[in-house]
Amino acid sequence: MNLRTFPDYAALSAHAAQHITNIVRQKPTAVLCLASGDTPAGTYRLLAEQVHNGELDLSQCHFIGLDEWVGFGPGDVGSCAYFLYRDLFTPAQIRPDQITYFNAKAADLQAECQRVDAVIREFGGLDLLLVGVGENGHIALNEPGTSFQLGCHVVELAESTKTVGQKYFTQETPLSKGITLGLRHLTEASEAILIASGPRKTAIMQQALIGPVTEQCPASIFQTQPDAHVWLDEVAANRL
Numbered sequence: 001m002n003l004r005t006f007p008d009y010a011a012l013s014a015h016a017a018q019h020i021t022n023i024v025r026q027k028p029t030a031v032l033c034l035a036s037g038d039t040p041a042g043t044y045r046l047l048a049e050q051v052h053n054g055e056l057d058l059s060q061c062h063f064i065g066l067d068e069w070v071g072f073g074p075g076d077v078g079s080c081a082y083f084l085y086r087d088l089f090t091p092a093q094i095r096p097d098q099i100t101y102f103n104a105k106a107a108d109l110q111a112e113c114q115r116v117d118a119v120i121r122e123f124g125g126l127d128l129l130l131v132g133v134g135e136n137g138h139i140a141l142n143e144p145g146t147s148f149q150l151g152c153h154v155v156e157l158a159e160s161t162k163t164v165g166q167k168y169f170t171q172e173t174p175l176s177k178g179i180t181l182g183l184r185h186l187t188e189a190s191e192a193i194l195i196a197s198g199p200r201k202t203a204i205m206q207q208a209l210i211g212p213v214t215e216q217c218p219a220s221i222f223q224t225q226p227d228a229h230v231w232l233d234e235v236a237a238n239r240l
């Protein structure tokens with residue numbers, strides 16, 4: 001893995017946005033799987049700004065949603081899709097036909113997993129997977145203990161994920177399951193990038209990057225990926 005530290009969140013976001021811009025300039029039909037959450041919001045705002053200014057054309061890209069809380073969808077404030085639409089898809093005028101997202105309200109969630117796995121296969125794999133990290137080391141919603149070999153799957157959320165996840169909602173919201181891409185998608189993607197910022201990520205970055213590679217800490221999979229990027233701000237990298 002290639003580890004790089006940036007002075008602050010703004011510099012980290014600017015670098016990630018420029019990197020994604022370069023990928024799309026090289027391959028305008030790139031298939032991009034982008035995390036939701038707070039960390040990538042700055043990156044997405046910069047990308048949307050570039051699209052707005054006519055400096056970046058995302059109109060031929062395809063976007064795959066990384067994960068979702070079961071029972072929630074783009075119309076629900078707090079869902080993973082809600083933030084991607086708010087920060088990127090809507091301001092960058094991404095068309096519905098450019099987006100594949102889990103329907104986490106579907107009656108048959110296994111079929112949803114198969115559908116998204118099949119879309120990724122049909123596109124020939126992901127050109128980019130951009131992920132954040134949970135405070136418990138989860139990647140997407142691959143919780144501690146998840147096999148590194150899985151594709152899309154439904155998960156029982158860890159207690160800490162249910163608690164930390166409340167930050168996305170305007171009121172106390174019961175969360176129990178998630179639907180998510182698997183870590184196999186991460187190892188198979190042409191490029192994987194992890195971004196993390198701020199004091200809430202310092203301890204888990206130490207554990208993930210210096211501790212043992214173990215399914216108990218999903219983010220430790222980055223140690224096994226020679227070409228993957230891990231980009232942190234100085235605070236998140238404080239114990240490395």
Ligand SMILES: N[C@@H]1[C@@H](O)[C@H](O)[C@@H](COP(=O)(O)O)O[C@@H]1O
Pocket residue numbers: 035036037038039040066067080131132133134139140141161165
């Ligand atoms: N499901 C999301 C992940 O996809 C995200 O990357 C991670 C970190 O989120 P944040 O960037 O808000 O800290 O946890 C959430 O639970």
